[in-house]
Amino acid sequence: MIPVTDHSALIVVDLQNDFCPGGSLPVPQGNDVVPVIQALIGAFSAGGQPIALTRDHHPADHISFQSRGGPWPPHCVVGTHGFDYHPDLVVPSRAAHFIKGFTRDRDAYSGFEGIRIGPGGEMIGETLADYLHHHGVETVYLTGLATDYCVRATALDALREGFTTWVVVDAIRGVDVKSGDSQRALLELAEKGAGLIESAR
């Protein structure tokens, strides 16, 4: 199991119904990461370390949708089933939630572009970087969907923010619009200083 040290945090990217099989923008085998991530959530909870979850949070006429000339079918529209976390994911109450892509005319792949919301969906406004720094985090472990888009973008920003960044390779899945996109993303992240690690649960 990944060492849960005092200055580490778990980041779960976009583990939402629309990105899982049956959703509007499914990542192949996206749901396979749920038990892997659940085990990591358990370990980080037991270790008392921060857990941050990000979500795509789009209005119905979001700029990234094909109806507006964007690359994607409608997905993760607020108030729909597709926006919700995968139903098998049990999220501890102490986890912090961040939303991104909530502005009609601007898309956001990185969790670091998101802002924190409270349990009732109210805006708290704290950024992911603020939250991690506030908790003394030095090392982040990245999991979730999709490797070649939002995991990649979040990992690049984590590196830019100066965090020691690990990508948990059995806790991510990619879209691979072009064959090999996910593998290329991992190579790019490794070249820029991210570590690749197995959860070995």
Ligand SMILES: [Zn+2]
């Ligand atoms: Zn999106």
